[in-house]
Amino acid sequence: MQELIHQGQLTGYKGAVVGTGSSGLAATRLLCALGASVRLLDVKEPSDEVRSLCTELGVDLQVGPHSAKQFKDRDIVVLSPGVQLSKLRKYMKTVPDRKIVSELELASWFTVAPIIAVTGTNGKTTTTRLISRMLEFSGRKVFTGGNIGTPLSEYLLSGQKADALVLEVSSFQLSTCRSFKPQVGLLLNISENHLDYHADMEEYFEAKLSMFRRQTDRDLAIFPLELREAIEKRVDLKAKRVYFVPSQRFDAPHLPGAHNKANLEAAWLAARAFGVTEHVAQRAVKDFKPDPNRLEVVAEKNGLLFVNDSKATTIAAVAAALQAFDRPIRLLVGGKFKGGDLGALVPLFENRVLSVCGFGASREIFEQAWEGKIPMHWEKTMEPAVARLVSEASKGDVILLSPGTSSFDLYKNYEARGEDFRRLVEAM
Numbered sequence: 001m002q003e004l005i006h007q008g009q010l011t012g013y014k015g016a017v018v019g020t021g022s023s024g025l026a027a028t029r030l031l032c033a034l035g036a037s038v039r040l041l042d043v044k045e046p047s048d049e050v051r052s053l054c055t056e057l058g059v060d061l062q063v064g065p066h067s068a069k070q071f072k073d074r075d076i077v078v079l080s081p082g083v084q085l086s087k088l089r090k091y092m093k094t095v096p097d098r099k100i101v102s103e104l105e106l107a108s109w110f111t112v113a114p115i116i117a118v119t120g121t122n123g124k125t126t127t128t129r130l131i132s133r134m135l136e137f138s139g140r141k142v143f144t145g146g147n148i149g150t151p152l153s154e155y156l157l158s159g160q161k162a163d164a165l166v167l168e169v170s171s172f173q174l175s176t177c178r179s180f181k182p183q184v185g186l187l188l189n190i191s192e193n194h195l196d197y198h199a200d201m202e203e204y205f206e207a208k209l210s211m212f213r214r215q216t217d218r219d220l221a222i223f224p225l226e227l228r229e230a231i232e233k234r235v236d237l238k239a240k241r242v243y244f245v246p247s248q249r250f251d252a253p254h255l256p257g258a259h260n261k262a263n264l265e266a267a268w269l270a271a272r273a274f275g276v277t278e279h280v281a282q283r284a285v286k287d288f289k290p291d292p293n294r295l296e297v298v299a300e301k302n303g304l305l306f307v308n309d310s311k312a313t314t315i316a317a318v319a320a321a322l323q324a325f326d327r328p329i330r331l332l333v334g335g336k337f338k339g340g341d342l343g344a345l346v347p348l349f350e351n352r353v354l355s356v357c358g359f360g361a362s363r364e365i366f367e368q369a370w371e372g373k374i375p376m377h378w379e380k381t382m383e384p385a386v387a388r389l390v391s392e393a394s395k396g397d398v399i400l401l402s403p404g405t406s407s408f409d410l411y412k413n414y415e416a417r418g419e420d421f422r423r424l425v426e427a428m
Contacts, residue, residue: 008035014036027080027106027107029157037058043064071088082172102174111155119171120189126290131166134280188262191315212235220240223243246261249265293311313406313407322345332386332389333403334361356374357376358376360405
């Protein structure tokens with residue numbers, strides 16, 4: 001909280017922050033507020049706003065290829081999410097691991113409010129917002145952020161005083177955390193993801209589990225029942241544990257599918273630790289709508305339902321989307337493939353998916369997995385792909401954008417991909 005920060009607390013310290021995204025800028029501002037001198041690094045040319053901020057704060061902004069000189073005299077190095085430590089190791093041979101942290105770790109050193117941390121492959125944002133809503137309906141003041149929305153450093157700088165901090169945390173952030181420990185930790189699920197970043201699934205899983213290793217017997221760990229054996233083989237847990245399965249406990253009409261039944265149950269178990277009753281939780285979720293790009297109903301036109309699930313960047317997320325509808329599906333896929341077994345989706349096609357149209361990158365990967373198993377076409381961009389599926393569709397079909405990939409072949413992020421889908425639908 002704000003009372004843990006005072007000017008000059010890190011006077012004499014020299015920090016380096018890698019990355020000029022929202023997380024990197026938040027860490028820069030926090031270090032400056034604490035009195036440290038900061039060097040901000042990025043290989044890409046930053047915006048004019050970033051340059052203005054650096055001038056205002058007296059930050060040493062360095063743009064271009066990294067070098068050992070940039071890190072040699074630094075007391076702390078903060079890596080933005082997505083910046084791979086393995087690629088910077090050769091420049092940071094003189095920097096001990098304990099001095100390399102994420103923005104999440106840095107900010108957590110100065111917080112006193114209890115933390116609920118949500119991680120997993122899919123459903124993190126929806127579950128994080130569900131927990132916050134349940135707590136707010138019980139009368140608590142909540143900060144919601146982390147890997148979504150607002151970095152934790154911004155909460156500290158704002159001077160807010162929350163009763164609880166509800167944070168979405170990613171494997172990128174957790175990979176460089178050594179002391180971050182939530183009072184309530186929640187792992188939703190685990191499936192192949194970010195294998196273009198992590199060495200293998202074991203490293204990815206270990207990053208997710210790392211925060212639970214640091215919990216004490218006063219803390220709570222919440223896991224899916226299906227992972228109980230895998231988790232207890234890997235981690236000697238000191239925290240109290242509870243395992244969840246999808247349930248029919250809550251009526252939430254805007255959260256279709258078994259995966260959302262699991263998200264709802266997990267969210268309530270986390271909120272229950274703060275005294276939220278089932279009755280209050282039901283009031284909170286009755287009219288809850290997930291963020292855009294998560295099984296978002298865009299429109300129903302001429303009997304066709306258009307659904308934007310651009311956030312589905314993994315195979316498991318696509319599987320969840322396919323199982324969320326009881327209507328025939330025309331599926332849009334494609335983009336920068338991050339790994340996973342596409343063949344595992346084939347059994348879900350039967351009596352469910354009528355045709356697939358891909359667009360953008362990874363054509364050869366999808367065709368190798370699905371050719372001959374489902375009617376399939378490929379286009380260079382989304383617009384002709386949508387048009388093809390609409391021309392094939394019959395009244396009652398769902399046109400579902402659930403790509404199973406990252407968006408970086410054609411779009412700057414999954415939000416831009418989802419917005420393009422909305423634009424195409426609205427223009428019909």
